[in-house]
Amino acid sequence: MRKVVILGTGPAGLTAAIYTARANLQPLVVEGNEPGGQLTTTTEVENFPGFPDGVMGPELMDNMRRQAEKFGAEFRRGYATGIDLSARPFRITIDETDVIEAEAVIISTGASAKLLGIPGEKENVGRGVSTCATCDGFFYRGKKVLVIGGGDSAMEEANFLTRFADVTVVHRRSELRASKIMQERARQNPKISWVLNVTPVEVVADERGFRALKVRDNATGEERLLEADGMFVAIGHKPNTDFLKGQLETDELGYIKTVPGTARTAIPGVFACGDVQDSRYRQAITAAGSGCMAALDCERYLEESAAHDWSQTLSR
Numbered sequence: 001m002r003k004v005v006i007l008g009t010g011p012a013g014l015t016a017a018i019y020t021a022r023a024n025l026q027p028l029v030v031e032g033n034e035p036g037g038q039l040t041t042t043t044e045v046e047n048f049p050g051f052p053d054g055v056m057g058p059e060l061m062d063n064m065r066r067q068a069e070k071f072g073a074e075f076r077r078g079y080a081t082g083i084d085l086s087a088r089p090f091r092i093t094i095d096e097t098d099v100i101e102a103e104a105v106i107i108s109t110g111a112s113a114k115l116l117g118i119p120g121e122k123e124n125v126g127r128g129v130s131t132c133a134t135c136d137g138f139f140y141r142g143k144k145v146l147v148i149g150g151g152d153s154a155m156e157e158a159n160f161l162t163r164f165a166d167v168t169v170v171h172r173r174s175e176l177r178a179s180k181i182m183q184e185r186a187r188q189n190p191k192i193s194w195v196l197n198v199t200p201v202e203v204v205a206d207e208r209g210f211r212a213l214k215v216r217d218n219a220t221g222e223e224r225l226l227e228a229d230g231m232f233v234a235i236g237h238k239p240n241t242d243f244l245k246g247q248l249e250t251d252e253l254g255y256i257k258t259v260p261g262t263a264r265t266a267i268p269g270v271f272a273c274g275d276v277q278d279s280r281y282r283q284a285i286t287a288a289g290s291g292c293m294a295a296l297d298c299e300r301y302l303e304e305s306a307a308h309d310w311s312q313t314l315s316r
Contacts, residue, residue: 002101004025004026006106007092008110009029009032010274011060011285012276013108014029014067014068014288016291016298018064020106023295023299026073026074028074028076028100029073032078035077040058107256108273108287110276111239113234116235118202123205127210128209128230130232132232133156136232137164144165145229147168149235151178151235155169155186156182156234167189167193168228169193169194171197172200173196200215201223204225237282239255241254258272263290273290277290
């Protein structure tokens, strides 16, 4: 039995761990299948307060983890494959076999990169198709790559990749969805070219892996090949909520719904923070802030539960 179990170790989960550990709740943090979250695949973080010269993503996550450990948070490898929220204590299944009981649960399992879902894509991930520029960009030094998407993530990936390669941004609309500052930064980069208003149809590969992306012109219907050495998919993320099996209310995209202004879900004692419940901002600093909210809400819940149990004991 644990007072609180935290699922996930991105900025939200680690901030929640720091706060709950300082409150002497001895949290158990389950690291998940991507310890440290998405920031571990980010090079330089320029917009996290307190780092005027920027900080490397993995370094920031490592510092957060060590800070949580300093106050007594316990970490274990593995990821949640199931959870029973129908009764207390809550029962969390880790890696299909281990079961942990908890008085409260903080869900900060984040979101995972989406794929296009076209023929040839999935089977060539790791063979020229990637969802992480900072992980794989180095392998394309002096080569040509495609970046698929039109949002902030795509612009960030494209700009980063120009350190190594010539980049072509491919987007299914004529207009980009990225913020103005990110668009301007990409537009001004001489190593980025543009193929807009086309729909990706198929990944073309041979025995060595990715060779080209077949696209259809949305205006003419004409299909053509965009030849390159690699392709980076940057079209958004899917919240990691499958293990909940519908036990918590989510929006149409699968993001967990919380009571406005709090980290509380519809089930008392269950809290959600970070990208698993935030489809709008998706920033490290907002994730960390929501992790703080979840920890404080969790602490109050446990205090109130203890007070209630004590009052029931007295009444008997």
